[in-house]
Amino acid sequence: MLKLYNYFRSSASYRVRIALHFKGLPFEYIPVHLVKNGGIQNSAEFRKVNPMSHVPALVDGDFAVGESVAIFDYLDHIHPEKPLWPKDPKIRARTLQIAEIINSGIQPLHNLKVTTYLEKEKGWDKAQSTEWVQHWMKMGLTNLEKLLGSSSGTYAVGDQVTGADMFIVPQTFACTRFSVDTKLFPLVTKVSENAKKLEAFQKAHPEKQIDFES
Ligand SMILES: N[C@@H](CCC(=O)N[C@@H](CS)C(=O)NCC(=O)O)C(=O)O
Numbered sequence: 125m126l127k128l129y130n131y132f133r134s135s136a137s138y139r140v141r142i143a144l145h146f147k148g149l150p151f152e153y154i155p156v157h158l159v160k161n162g163g164i165q166n167s168a169e170f171r172k173v174n175p176m177s178h179v180p181a182l183v184d185g186d187f188a189v190g191e192s193v194a195i196f197d198y199l200d201h202i203h204p205e206k207p208l209w210p211k212d213p214k215i216r217a218r219t220l221q222i223a224e225i226i227n228s229g230i231q232p233l234h235n236l237k238v239t240t241y242l243e244k245e246k247g248w249d250k251a252q253s254t255e256w257v258q259h260w261m262k263m264g265l266t267n268l269e270k271l272l273g274s275s276s277g278t279y280a281v282g283d284q285v286t287g288a289d290m291f292i293v294p295q296t297f298a299c300t301r302f303s304v305d306t307k308l309f310p311l312v313t314k315v316s317e318n319a320k321k322l323e324a325f326q327k328a329h330p331e332k333q334i335d336f337e338s
Contacts, residue, residue: 125151126149127184130154130155133158138328140192140195145323146290146324175190177237178237180192196209196223219281219288222288225267239257257302265295272312279315293316
């Protein structure tokens with residue numbers, strides 16, 4: 125069985141949980157607490173699974189892969205039904221564009237190790253680091269909103285569920301944690317709300333996970 129090293133609150137983990145449920149693939153949930161004891165992701169043992177010291181990481185037999193974009197690609201190749209990255213070249217490119225706006229343009233700027241660095245190494249207080257996160261979230265979502273103006277239908281890319289929705293929903297969850305009002309971005313909110321009605325998205329929600337903490 126596939127194993128998923130992840131953390132309930134991690135938006136990148138949430139993406140992969142959605143993808144696994146969407147494809148109907150059972151998996152063993154291996155919690156990696158990102159905070160306790162300096163963060164299990166920083167342990168030598170976990171670094172063997174993912175040298176980047178972050179979740180998620182998917183393990184299939186003796187093969188381990190990190191990075192949600194790569195994990196989605198791997199899942200599509202081992203289980204091609206219900207593609208996360210659709211086959212049509214234009215739909216696929218748009219899906220990956222949206223995923224990358226979030227994956228490289230927004231999420232890294234609010235990652236735990238980044239805000240910890242700002243607060244511990246640069247001496248910023250919580251309010252300053254939160255303002256930094258909010259700035260990058262709003263900038264990214266403003267640009268994503270423009271793109272959704274031409275790409276979205278019921279979901280982020282037309283009327284079919286794609287991997288793009290699986291990146292957007294966890295991002296809106298992260299925005300709420302950092303008090304960024306996603307209602308400022310009506311199309312982002314609309315496609316996210318539509319996707320959240322689907323079972324795969326509901327099963328993957330942080331509050332439904334075995335390691336959930338309030
Ligand atoms: N681009 C990576 C992002 C992974 C990532 O940043 N994970 C965060 C949680 S969402 C993490 O494990 N952070 C640990 C840390 O900052 O120490 C992916 O898509 O998998």
